[in-house]
Amino acid sequence: MLNIKTILLLLLFLSCSEKSDLIFNPDNGLFHSSLNFKGTDETLDIVTWNIEWYPKNDLTNTHISEIIDSLDVDIIALQEITDNVSFNELVNSLEGWSGYKSGGSSSDYQELAYIINTNKVEILSGPYTILNSYEYEFAYREPLVLECIYNNNHIVIINVHYKCCDGSESRRLAASNLLYNYINSNLDSEKVIVLGDFNDLLNDSGINIFEPFLNDDDYSFADYKIAISSNEYWSFPNWPSHLDHILITNELFSNVISTNTVLIDYSINGGFSTYDYYISDHRPVGIRLLLNP
Numbered sequence: 001m002l003n004i005k006t007i008l009l010l011l012l013f014l015s016c017s018e019k020s021d022l023i024f025n026p027d028n029g030l031f032h033s034s035l036n037f038k039g040t041d042e043t044l045d046i047v048t049w050n051i052e053w054y055p056k057n058d059l060t061n062t063h064i065s066e067i068i069d070s071l072d073v074d075i076i077a078l079q080e081i082t083d084n085v086s087f088n089e090l091v092n093s094l095e096g097w098s099g100y101k102s103g104g105s106s107s108d109y110q111e112l113a114y115i116i117n118t119n120k121v122e123i124l125s126g127p128y129t130i131l132n133s134y135e136y137e138f139a140y141r142e143p144l145v146l147e148c149i150y151n152n153n154h155i156v157i158i159n160v161h162y163k164c165c166d167g168s169e170s171r172r173l174a175a176s177n178l179l180y181n182y183i184n185s186n187l188d189s190e191k192v193i194v195l196g197d198f199n200d201l202l203n204d205s206g207i208n209i210f211e212p213f214l215n216d217d218d219y220s221f222a223d224y225k226i227a228i229s230s231n232e233y234w235s236f237p238n239w240p241s242h243l244d245h246i247l248i249t250n251e252l253f254s255n256v257i258s259t260n261t262v263l264i265d266y267s268i269n270g271g272f273s274t275y276d277y278y279i280s281d282h283r284p285v286g287i288r289l290l291l292n293p
Helices: 004-023 060-071 084-093 169-186 250-255 271-278
Strands: 044-054 075-081 097-101 111-117 144-150 153-161 191-197 219-221 244-249 256-261 285-289
Touching (some): 044 244, 075 144, 075 153, 075 191, 084 097, 111 153, 169 191, 244 256, 244 285, 250 256
Parallel strands (some): 044 075
Antiparallel strands (some): 075 111, 097 111, 219 244, 256 285
């Protein structure tokens, strides 16, 4: 006969297995249906993704790797990378990809990162941070810049993660002003994409921290229509709110094919609660660009 201790251990095991089965199906893996956003061979496909306190779970890397394979995009800008070892393991599990993280190998403070599919994108140099004298304004997460070549087009991508929460609007506005002035002074004729978790609403009726960009016709938020549409498509369902944005300069206006919040939770077993448990409280946001040589 089984003793009480053995029975309790079996119940614990079955409980853990039940949670895992919500997201992983032996026949279909992670997904029960196709994602609403996927890359194509003809376009440059870029995603921004806040992976909350990465990694949230022992199975986080397993599921993220499968999601990345399904996304089939070229560049992913990440926020909240808190574990160097796990990040390196993720990159090493992705054939043909390279990964870069801010903060060096010893920092585990919600760092910014990129993973890049080098089969289609040429990396000009390792990503570097800018505006390093303004740590406070950027919540000690200075913007991380990636310069790359795609189809003979020089692209500059700036990954950001602004300070969160009510009461920090002045810091976020200061960060926007600093970034706006930096781009105008240093990248005036470049194809620039600024993306990440801005922790604020594009259509805020109070202090709008995006005013420097919204008031200049040389800039456009590619996800603006998402921000003013149904909350079904917003990037942060828990609030709900739309906090993750993709800003482009006028050099790219005519190249945008589509911009979407990637509704991963709609396509995986277990829905958003399970996605939140294993992966993140933020959904990714992706942009598809057609850039001829």
